[in-house]
Amino acid sequence: xxxxxxxxxxxxxxxxxxxxxxxxxxxxxVLIEIKASGVxxxxxxxxxxxxxxxxFPAILGHEGAGVVREVGAGVTSLKPGDHVIPLYTPECRQCxxxxxxxxxxxxAIRSTQGQGVMPDGTSRFSYRSQxxxxxMGCSTFANHTVLPDIAVAKVDPxxxxxxxxxxxxxxxxxxxxxxxxxxxxxxxxxxxxGLGGIGLNVIQGLRLAGADMIIGVDIxxxxxxxxxxxxxxxxxxxxxxEGDLVAHLVNMTKRGADxxxxxxxxxxxxxxxxxxxxxxxxxHRGWGQSxxxxxxxxxxxxxxxxxxxxxxxxxxxxxxxxARGRTDVPRIVDWYMAGKIEIDxxxxxxxxxxxxxxxxxxxxxGQSIRAVVLF
Ligand code: NAD
Ligand code: 022
Ligand code: ZN
Numbered sequence: 283x284x285x286x287x288x289x290x291x292x293x294x295x296x297x298x299x300x301x302x303x304x305x306x307x308x309x310x311x312v313l314i315e316i317k318a319s320g321v322x323x324x325x326x327x328x329x330x331x332x333x334x335x336x337x338f339p340a341i342l343g344h345e346g347a348g349v350v351r352e353v354g355a356g357v358t359s360l361k362p363g364d365h366v367i368p369l370y371t372p373e374c375r376q377c378x379x380x381x382x383x384x385x386x387x388x389x390a391i392r393s394t395q396g397q398g399v400m401p402d403g404t405s406r407f408s409y410r411s412q413x414x415x416x417x418m419g420c421s422t423f424a425n426h427t428v429l430p431d432i433a434v435a436k437v438d439p440x441x442x443x444x445x446x447x448x449x450x451x452x453x454x455x456x457x458x459x460x461x462x463x464x465x466x467x468x469x470x471x472x473x474x475x476g477l478g479g480i481g482l483n484v485i486q487g488l489r490l491a492g493a494d495m496i497i498g499v500d501i502x503x504x505x506x507x508x509x510x511x512x513x514x515x516x517x518x519x520x521x522x523x524e525g526d527l528v529a530h531l532v533n534m535t536k537r538g539a540d541x542x543x544x545x546x547x548x549x550x551x552x553x554x555x556x557x558x559x560x561x562x563x564x565x566h567r568g569w570g571q572s573x574x575x576x577x578x579x580x581x582x583x584x585x586x587x588x589x590x591x592x593x594x595x596x597x598x599x600x601x602x603x604x605a606r607g608r609t610d611v612p613r614i615v616d617w618y619m620a621g622k623i624e625i626d627x628x629x630x631x632x633x634x635x636x637x638x639x640x641x642x643x644x645x646x647x648g649q650s651i652r653a654v655v656l657f
Contacts, residue, residue, distance in 0.1 A: 287407070287424035288638045288655075289414060291339045293331025296639045297423070302341070302414060305406040307354035307428050314366060314429060317443040319422035319655045320345035320629075321641040322451050322479070323553075324577065328417070329642070334580050337398040340415040341407055343655075344370045346422025347447035350434075357431045365439040367450045367615075369607035370395075370418040372433035386462075386606045391430055395419040401430055422450070423638065425657050435611035438619055444632070445625045448652055449614050451602070453625060456483020456551070457614065458603015459575050460491055464547045468492030471535050473545045474514070475561050476552035477505035479628065479652050480575055482512050484549045486623055489513030497534060497545070499527075502648065511627065531564040548572045555582045562586055568594040575600055629654050 285304050288297035307313045322345050328336040350364040360366065374380055374390035391401045398415030399405050406428040407414035407421065421427045437446065456479075460466050470493045474484045477500040488496045489512065497516045498509035506517040516534065523530045536543035544566030550558045553576030562572040563586065572595065578584075591597065605611065617623045631653040633640055641653035 285424055285426040287341050289339055290329050290342050299636050303408045304426050307352055309355040311354040311428050311430055312350050312360050313352040314348045315351050315426050316346045316348040316422050317657055318347050318447040319343045320448050321653050326642055337415040340417045341421040341424050342417045343423030344418040344420040345447055345451040347443040359431050364436050367435045367437055367611050368420040368429050369433045370420050371602040371607055373606045373608040374432040386604050435608050437612050437615040441615050441619055446615050448625050452479045453483050454605045454614055455603040456480045457487035458605040459573050459600045460487030462604030463600040464571055464573050466491040466547050469494050470546040471495040473497045473548040473564055475499045475550050475557050477509045481551035485514050486512040528560050528563045542567050544570050550574050550576045552576045553578050555584050558584050559586050562597050565595050571596040573598050573600055628652050632656055
């Protein structure tokens, strides 16, 4: 079939919206009509050419929502008409990682996904008979796309696809980092570094978990009101702090007779390795946990003194908020439908596919929390 897609033909160029050819689903695959797709930082990072694993030409996009239109042989978990969210982290429930119950990083299709192809080693997309790569197993900047059934979450058909597409990456990453990775308890203190599309979702995850003190840290003063909107209790702008930021945060989090300060949980949502260090060092000695969510540029390294860890701090990272997609994503959609989490105010911009490059411009200039392309 033919479908419209924004194609990244080469690194550093703008996306071009063209009609591409899409082959139907093979065994174990499903064809999805994408109705909406968020634009996330990784898409821009790959498009820029800075991602050493980026492949071109490709159809980017990994934060979508849509409707199943066709299923391949042997698919029993999905049927045409089902409302779905594509998963860049699949959940096969059979590989050693899924069976371990200790990680969400399913390995069933890991190598082919990284190579921009389907599990059989071929691409379903082409343009003028030239192969186009899939991206993060999703390629949601296309009106139709094909995914393996293990990488598709079936969700409540009453949920608005133009909002729940954000659960395909940002919402699940932020809320999941709090609930799955950190397992924050009621009454905890927390610091969130970077109040963008991820950090704000960490804040609403902390509110859901019942955290007492939620400190937001951002160099952009506009983020104070954004954070407060989702449950932040204190805001710190590093550029307005005299002296050491870590010392300031540790002091803010001193409680009762405890001579030591530091938060129970800290989260890096910037991708800046210097900030990652500050996040670790501003969590409490003995039990503080610091969660790295931000993805740093290729080749970057983190540093701290071993003393920081010897004295009981824990440094952790999280991918997709530790969520098992087919199990957890439908539950997060239900939380949204029940009013437990918010999404609508974070979607600051929408546009048709033809204007997708505007979404990248808004992101580069820090003007959007989330821009969503509507098909
Ligand atoms: P964003 O650009 O919307 O937000 C980043 C925020 O950090 C901005 O508000 C910016 O002002 C602030 N900031 C920048 N430098 C800072 C500093 N030195 N101190 C304090 N604040 C600072 O980005 P986002 O969409 O929220 O994504 C954040 C990060 O999360 C990115 O690195 C992204 O790649 C990553 N991410 C990771 C996963 C995962 O599974 N681990 C999933 C999605 C996104
Ligand atoms: C999504 N991310 C950032 C912004 N939006 C993001 C990027 C990378 C990962 C997670 C979220 C990530 C963490 C760990 C891995 N990835 C490796 C997983 C593994 O090896 O099993 C990651 C993922 C997908 C891809 C690359 C890296 C890909 O499909 N190309 C989950
Ligand atoms: Zn993303």
